[in-house]
Amino acid sequence: MTEKSLVPFDDLRANLQQLTAYPLPEGANELIENTIGLANELERSLKSEYDALQEAMTMAQQAKNKFVSVVTHELRLPLTSIKGYTDLLRQEIVGPINEQQAEFLDTVRKNVERMSALISDLSDISHLETGRIKFAIQTIPVRQAIEGALNQYLTRIAEKGQVLEVNLPNEIPNLKADPNRLLQVLSSLISNAWKYTPSGGKITLRAIPEQDDVRLEISDTGIGISPQEQVKVFTQFFRSENEAVREYPGWGLALNLSKRLVEVMGGSMGFESKLGEGSTFWFTLPSYNREPG
Numbered sequence: 001m002t003e004k005s006l007v008p009f010d011d012l013r014a015n016l017q018q019l020t021a022y023p024l025p026e027g028a029n030e031l032i033e034n035t036i037g038l039a040n041e042l043e044r045s046l047k048s049e050y051d052a053l054q055e056a057m058t059m060a061q062q063a064k065n066k067f068v069s070v071v072t073h074e075l076r077l078p079l080t081s082i083k084g085y086t087d088l089l090r091q092e093i094v095g096p097i098n099e100q101q102a103e104f105l106d107t108v109r110k111n112v113e114r115m116s117a118l119i120s121d122l123s124d125i126s127h128l129e130t131g132r133i134k135f136a137i138q139t140i141p142v143r144q145a146i147e148g149a150l151n152q153y154l155t156r157i158a159e160k161g162q163v164l165e166v167n168l169p170n171e172i173p174n175l176k177a178d179p180n181r182l183l184q185v186l187s188s189l190i191s192n193a194w195k196y197t198p199s200g201g202k203i204t205l206r207a208i209p210e211q212d213d214v215r216l217e218i219s220d221t222g223i224g225i226s227p228q229e230q231v232k233v234f235t236q237f238f239r240s241e242n243e244a245v246r247e248y249p250g251w252g253l254a255l256n257l258s259k260r261l262v263e264v265m266g267g268s269m270g271f272e273s274k275l276g277e278g279s280t281f282w283f284t285l286p287s288y289n290r291e292p293g
Contacts, residue, residue: 075119083112121253125236128260135178135265139288142172142207142214145179149186150205153194161199167206173287175214181261182285188254189218189281195248197222197278213267214287219280225273233271234259258283 089097090105097105127133146166157164175182193203197220206217223244225233232238237252239245259269262283273279 075115079112079116079119083109083116086112118251118253121251121257124257125253125260128257128264133264135181137176137178137265140175140177140179140182142175142216143168145175145177145182145186146205146207146216149183149190152187153190157194157203160194160197162194162197163200163202165202165204167204169207169209172207172209173214176286176288177265177267181265185258185261185283186216186218188258189283192255192281193218193220193222193279196220196244201278209287210284212287213284215282215284217280217282219278221278224275224277224279225271226275230271230273234269 086105086109088094090102090109124133146168150164150166154164190203190205197203201221203221204217204219206215206219208215208217223242225240226242229238229240229242234256235252236256239250239252262269262285265285267283267285269281269283271279271281
């Protein structure tokens with residue numbers, strides 16, 4: 001707890017003391033002193049309760065981080081084994097499989113990938129909250145970063161019949177960021193645009209120099225976000241009630257994690273959206289002109 005009172009007790013005491021400078025009815029001074037004494041007692045009581053609450057919150061946070069650390073560690077090995085054996089069966093290493101069995105194995109693999117993504121996100125969030133996450137800041141060409149992220153989605157975008165447009169200036173400063181974390185953020189935003197943009201829709205990536213930063217934008221002509229839900233977009237575990245969103249599995253962690261990663265690298269993240277018309281998610285990162293702070 002800081003030195004400052006939780007409530008303006010100092011002002012209350014000062015105002016009561018000022019009253020004693022004027023003529024008062026008999027017994028008023030005693031009443032004022034008693035009131036000041038009660039205020040002091042109440043302030044001590046509130047401070048004690050506040051300190052106890054802060055300690056409980058700290059212990060709860062530590063317990064949560066420990067739980068997440070243990071769970072993510074213990075689940076990684078069996079999920080890796082399931083994925084490996086599924087791939088071996090799918091490749092018919094131990095014998096032929098029929099079409100239905102292949103579909104079942106594909107479903108298993110997709111669900112394992114979902115669980116692996118959840119574990120990775122939870123682990124990253126836990127490391128961010130405990131300050132244990134490490135960043136290897138490097139100078140990264142913008143075009144290289146965007147192409148690296150897009151390569152994972154070009155086939156899916158084409159299969160869905162979406163139009164992809166990439167607008168990059170001829171000359172744009174390099175970014176200063178962790179390449180793996182930048183890829184993680186870009187992939188998350190591109191994935192959202194792909195998921196929630198219908199067939200025939202358009203996805204646009206832009207890069208815009210801004211003083212000592214570079215602004216990256218991922219726009220889509222998808223389902224958009226209602227004003228009521230926009231305030232919750234970056235909240236952990238939030239998922240829209242929109243049926244089009246619920247069609248795709250997710251945990252509501254990727255945007256929260258992306259925003260925090262960008263902020264640690266010295267940037268910021270936001271979005272604009274209109275329900276039924278699409279969204280633009282953007283983030284800025286330092287260029288080579290500025291060190292991330």
